[in-house]
Amino acid sequence: MELEGLVIKCVGGFYTVNTAQEPVICRARGRFRKEGVSPCAGDRVRVQRETDGSWALSEVLPRKNHLVRPPVANLDRLFVVASLRGPAVNLALVDKTLAVAEINHIEPVVVFTKTDLDDPGPLLEIYRLAGIKCCKVCAQRGEGIEQVRELSAGRVSAFLGNSGVGKSTLLNALFPGLGLETGEISRKLGRGRHTTRHVELYPLPGGGYAADTPGFSTFDLxxxxxxxxxxxxxxxxxxxxxxxxxxxxxxxxxxxxxxxxxxxxxxxxxxxxxxxxxxxxxxxxxxxxxxxxxxxxx
Structure with a gap:
């Protein structure tokens, strides 16, 4: 028996695949390692039921795009999340991440969080000149949430940014019920603790999926x-x-x-x-x- 589906989570060599019939948990066939292929969240795949009743990931279907870090494929939108304070905006990281999206044919959106702490106006002007969509958000007050929700509806999106910018907090505000773990900012280091340790796609109420991703503090081109x-x-x-x-x-x-x-x-x-x-x-x-x-x- 063979089914097609979407990989929504990869942890410890096990892949959770949403199929039209049911979610299945499987391992990848050994040939993927020999061929240098690593299935990841967002992949459209085929899975086969083995004689012992277990499932095996047998084929990764062609990708329209693929990011190495975080490992995720077939994105429609990449939300580049940056906080105005704690940690402060790192425009070099923002622009590197935007360049990744553009070159991989993923529509980028910049989301400035913690707008209760500072004025995002000058930053919004930078990306207005570039022609890139921007959102200004205060998750605690619910400001700007609806705009991000509309932009992610019906699409496969990832939320990417350096540690502590509030990606998980934003997703929790966007889609109550996810219950994603959030962390405090390290006062000593001035950056967030890594609360997200793997990429997982979460189905959205209005259709589509959103991926929370591990934060980072450096960027290897x-x-x-x-x-x-x-x-x-x-x-x-x-x-x-x-x-x-x-x-x-x-x-x-x-x-x-x-x-x-x-x-x-x-x-x-x-x-x-x-x-x-x-x-x-x-x-x-x-x-x-x-x-x-x-x-x-x-």
């Missing part, structure tokens, strides 16, 4: 396949837009005289933090050779 400097521009939509007017076909958009992107930045059409973070990422990956890129894209 190689693990996200952001090692091709020529493709990096696709991760910054407003930079890509102005790059089409650039007279230099091989322009890096970081220092060249007469560059259309830098001209737009000087005219205030691209936020300073965005062009700065693009340049920092370009410098970080410019030394990676083509053959190294292929070896890292696993």
């Amino acid at each position: 190689e693990r996200y396949r952001l090692t091709d400097k020529e493709q990096l521009v696709r991760g910054f939509r407003e930079i890509e837009r102005f790059s089409k007017d650039c007279r230099f076909t091989s322009c890096s958009h970081t220092c060249e005289k007469g560059c259309a992107v830098l001209k737009a930045a000087n005219e205030g059409k691209i936020a300073g933090s965005r062009i700065e973070n693009y340049g920092a990422m370009y410098q970080e990956i410019k030394g990676v050779k083509k053959w190294e890129q292929k070896s890292k894209h696993v």
Whole structure:
């Protein structure tokens, strides 16, 4: 007997798969390890019943996108969550995460939490210029919750951000009944404790799924396949837009005289933090050779 379904949780080598008939818990066939395939939450898969009555994950169907960290596939939207205080907004992390979404063809949304502690106005303007949707949320007061709920309805979405920004708190406010564990901020370190330890998709009342993901405090570009400097521009939509007017076909958009992107930045059409973070990422990956890129894209 064979069924198709959606992987909603992966823990300790066991996969929980939602099928049209019933949820099943199974292990993956041994050939996946030999082929270098790791099933993950969000995968559409086929499962087969074994002669002993157990289930085995037999096939991973083609993915439309896939993130390495957190391991999740087939996302429609990526909500990049950043808090205004405790911890303060790290725009470099936000822009790196947005670039991951853009390059993987996932619609990004920036969510600023803890808006009772500070004014998100200047930050909203940065991403308004970029053409990226933004939400401002205070989970305790219920402010902005409905906008995020509408954007996630009927879609497969993940909520991603560094530790302590309030992803689980936000999801609990969005969908009462989930009961996700939340943690306090470490005063000594100024960041959150990791309360989410694996990726799990939660079915939403209005259809679709939302993934809570482990927080992070550092960002390895190689693990996200952001090692091709020529493709990096696709991760910054407003930079890509102005790059089409650039007279230099091989322009890096970081220092060249007469560059259309830098001209737009000087005219205030691209936020300073965005062009700065693009340049920092370009410098970080410019030394990676083509053959190294292929070896890292696993």
